[in-house]
Amino acid sequence: MADIPFLNPTILKQLDLPIPSRETTPLLLEQLNLNQPYTPSIEIQSYRRLYGLDTLDCEHWQGYIEMPLFKLHVQVFQPTLRVAEDKIKGTVFLLHGYLEHSGIYQPIIREILEQGFSVLTYDLPGHGLSNGSPASIQNFDHYQHVLHAVHQYVRQASQLPQPWLGIGQSTGGAIWLHHLLEFAERRENPYVDRVLLLSPLIRPAKSSWWHNSVGLGIIRRIKREVPRHFRRNNHNPEFLRFVRLKDPLQPRMMGMDWILAMSKWMQEMEQRPACRIPVWLAQGAQDQTVDWRYNIEFIRRKFRLQTLLMLEEGSHQLINERADIRAALTGLIPAFLHAHGGKSYY
16 A cells, blocks of 8 residues: 555554544544643544554644534644744645545645645544534535634634635535635635635536436435445545545445535525635546536636646546646645735625
8 A cells, every 4th residue: 555645454453453433433532622732542543543644744633623513523733843933834724525534635734734834624524533424414504614613613723823725625625615605795704815626516527326406306205325336536546445445434325415415505606696716726637526627617707716727637536646647736735825815805
């Protein structure tokens, strides 16, 4: 498994370490406390080791934030400062995609830390170590409620200095797009100065079975969830093998509620007025998960598209894409992080 930072779970067994699970590991999380150093339990150390998070050069806090609907697994990474004069350059709020979790985002967390930025990331409801119906959501507005709850909880944290930036993959990108348009409509500044979208979800690929609203309605009356089909969403065979066979936090079913909520959300997004907030976008030309041509046009209509990076050989999951394909993205991330731009849009 040399091409990915993740560990084979059998090695955890050999080391007499527990394998993380959605059932037991969340029960062992403490409430997130950024006011004191955090010493993880054996179970949380095992989680960090499995996903290569223990190899990062940083201070690492981990715990849950409780809100009325969900109990969220949140992680904060603060880069190690080499000399006293060094300062953290800012903070990235990193949001993962549907059927994923924050553990498998280790490669981009490492890159952000190396640029001198802190990272905050959390598992979406029903994913990873956050609670909620597996891989499901009743309404996409709930993602905004979660973002707001996390923002309120950490907004004064010394580990997370301004400027705040947003990065989102797929559904994570959809959450940022929703946030920007909603705040623009209210003529309020968003939580972040700028956003980098990686293969954002706005409309799924036309080949997706859930694109047919009639068939979707019929299936929904029969089933609440359907088995997940592990699609080849990038060109990294080691990553695909890990996700399909080795990752204990991967959902095996897809919630029909999530698919119906996405369908409703797509229509609502079309109705929102455009804004002039700048966004950055990286998109793979071989992406068969989202309708990327439509999505790019949507972003051009609704936002000011600052930068568009097309990866001709890239597929959907860009963060763990094969190294030669991902090389251009490795150059884009520092440019995005260090770009200049004011926060005030109104």
